[in-house]
Amino acid sequence: MAKIVVVGAGFCGLSAALALRQAGADVTVLEARERVGGRVEAYANGLGEIIDTGGQFICDDMPEVMKRARHNGATLVESDFSGNYVAQPETSLQEAERARAGSTALRERMNSLSPDDPSLSGMTVADWLTLQDDPDEVKAAFRTMIEGLWCVSLELMPAWYLIDNDRRITNEVGELQYSLAGTMQSLADQLAEELGASVRLAEPATRIEHADGGVRVQTDVACYEADAVLVAVPPMTAQRIDYQPPLPPRLAQALGAWQSGAVIKVLARYARPFWREKGLSGMVTWREPSGLFAFDSSRDSNHAQLAFFIGGPLAVAWSRYGEQAIRDAAKAKLVIALGPEAGEPLDMTIRNWTDDRWSGGAYSDVIIDMAARDAESVIRAGAPPLFFASSELSPSFPGYIEGAIVAGRRATTGILSMLGDID
Ligand SMILES: Cc1cc2nc3c(=O)[nH]c(=O)nc-3n(C[C@H](O)[C@H](O)[C@H](O)COP(=O)(O)OP(=O)(O)OC[C@H]3O[C@@H](n4cnc5c(N)ncnc54)[C@H](O)[C@@H]3O)c2cc1C
Structure with missing residues (x-):
């Protein structure tokens, strides 16, 4: 059974991990924070009510997230404008x-x-x-x-x-058509529940050693060996991980072309x-x-x-x-x-969210390097067995929850084709 490490438990990483698991892979998800969801999060306000403090709204034209919400029995609240x-x-x-x-x-x-x-x-x-x-x-x-x-x-x-x-x-x-009565974070929690103990919270990946034969992903408490790794974090955040050997110059440059919003x-x-x-x-x-x-x-x-x-x-x-x-x-x-x-x-x-350590400062990172027209395709191609995905890189709805799900699923296709038939 192929072993894959997914770095990041936002909607991108969670969706990719579920698709990889479904394809028969042994998946471990490493998440830096003490919760899953990434740029989707919920906290109790001063009245004790749980509210969405990050990504919240979806609409009928976003098929993947709508399908997920319905599949998980989420109650949709229609916005009143x-x-x-x-x-x-x-x-x-x-x-x-x-x-x-x-x-x-x-x-x-x-x-x-x-x-x-x-x-x-x-x-x-x-x-x-x-x-x-x-x-x-x-x-x-x-x-x-x-x-x-x-x-x-x-x-x-x-x-x-x-x-x-x-x-x-x-x-x-x-x-802004709908939000979820139970918060969008609860949907991320449900995806993580499906993955069970393979999601490791409060374990940021600090170093990734990669070679043709596979990868070793280092955290402060453990080292995970795998056939491939999917770095499912925004480009600017991905850049901060220590890669050994260093990333190919074109890929490093493509990751460096972005700036987090605020x-x-x-x-x-x-x-x-x-x-x-x-x-x-x-x-x-x-x-x-x-x-x-x-x-x-x-x-x-x-x-x-x-x-x-x-x-x-x-x-x-x-x-x-x-x-x-x-x-x-x-x-x-x-x-x-x-x-x-x-x-x-x-x-x-x-x-x-400005300067958020783990997700950048806004809905998405944005390319600011004028010459980086191919940055997204270079990052999407990765350096197998090292792959990258995040909402920013999605062919539809980049910067949205929908985009995160689509980007995560799309990345799994590349990983699976590199690994061949893992059944
Ligand atoms: C305030 C706000 C409001 C928004 N509103 C909406 C909205 O209404 N509708 C909508 O569709 N979208 C909205 N968005 C955007 C949407 O939330 C994001 O585009 C989407 O959730 C990004 O998902 P992702 O998985 O690509 O990245 P993230 O959610 O950023 O996930 C990356 C994960 O990787 C983890 N991580 C980072 N580095 C490491 C590491 N070294 N090791 C391990 N883990 C690591 C992070 O902690 C995080 O959990 C909003 C975003 C914000 C901030």
């Missing part, structure tokens, strides 16, 4: 709608270009934006949308990367969904400052909650001032947008 949204700084709904439609058109115009279009050569997203004739408010709405979703500065992101990545995010229904997720729990009494959906988009977004993430009307995200350079800037300052700033923004009731939450949970 009825009512008007609020645009900040305050502007008429008509003007806000014009800016929103303009920024969507701008995004479509960008995506209509091929990532290999020579006119994009050497151009960042910010460079491309400067060349567009759109009004300033449309450009500002585009910037806040992109910095809020990709969580890095437009000045750093190659235009070809954004196009290549965004084209793989193909949902037509809203991506995001802070704030969950403000209220006694009642006061925004609905004003005919509002709870959704707030900020054109200024760039990278802010809030929406109703209530589990039901007895659990009124707003999710507030700070993404990109703004998250880096706010992080410098500490948690209390983030709390005060978030509250102040919500009060201006939704009224004084927003200043009286029953609980406010802050999860700052």
Whole structure:
């Protein structure tokens, strides 16, 4: 029976491990943290309620995660976005709608270009934006949308990367359509339960020795010998493991082409969904400052909650001032947008992912090396018996839970074909 070590128990590593196990392999999963789930996590808020502090939302256009949720009997909670949204700084709904439609058109115009279009050569997203004739408010709405979703500065992101990545995010229904009543983390826990004792928590892989004959994966407490290893962690995090011999230069360079984004997720729990009494959906988009977004993430009307995200350079800037300052700033923004009731939450949970040691700082790492057009394919090819996968490398929904599952399954195909028929 082939032996395989999977490093990382996020949705990518767990999905890969289950597929490998199903194919007959003897799998060990090494996870650095004391829990599985990676960028999906749940914690108790100040009221003792278990809430999603990482990845949470899925939609009908994400087939693998939806299939998994249904297979595991998860109860879906449909998001309620009825009512008007609020645009900040305050502007008429008509003007806000014009800016929103303009920024969507701008995004479509960008995506209509091929990532290999020579006119994009050497151009960042910010460079491309400067060349567009759109009004300033449309450009500002585009910037806040992109910095809020990709969580890095437009000045750093190659235009070809954004196009290549965004084209793989193909949902037509809203991506915030559902969350899981029992939290997304509970789905990760169920996958880990299926794997049983082969998941080793609090055992970060520190060194991987690899040769044609197999691999030795070192942790602080043990050494695992295997026929192959799948490093199922984001590219920037994968780079920090000590590989012996060192990785082939092209692969090392491809892993070095990325930067982690920065995001802070704030969950403000209220006694009642006061925004609905004003005919509002709870959704707030900020054109200024760039990278802010809030929406109703209530589990039901007895659990009124707003999710507030700070993404990109703004998250880096706010992080410098500490948690209390983030709390005060978030509250102040919500009060201006939704009224004084927003200043009286029953609980406010802050999860700052910026500089997260094990998963990078945001929804995904992003390529910032202009010349690294082949970085993803080089990493996906790996250096057998050493393989790599993470949501970032997925052909569909990179940076999402769906992408993590797809990337994990896809990586198993490469491993199995290297090992041949392991039955
Ligand atoms: C705040 C936030 C909100 C998000 N919201 C959504 C959402 O609503 N919907 C959605 O679809 N996606 C969302 N995402 C993105 C989504 O959560 C991720 O894209 C996805 O979960 C990534 O899965 P992964 O397995 O590729 O990586 P990870 O989840 O990062 O898993 C990697 C695992 O490897 C472990 N690890 C790292 N280094 C080592 C080592 N040396 N040895 C052993 N283990 C190691 C880590 O601890 C981690 O468990 C969100 C992410 C964040 C941070």
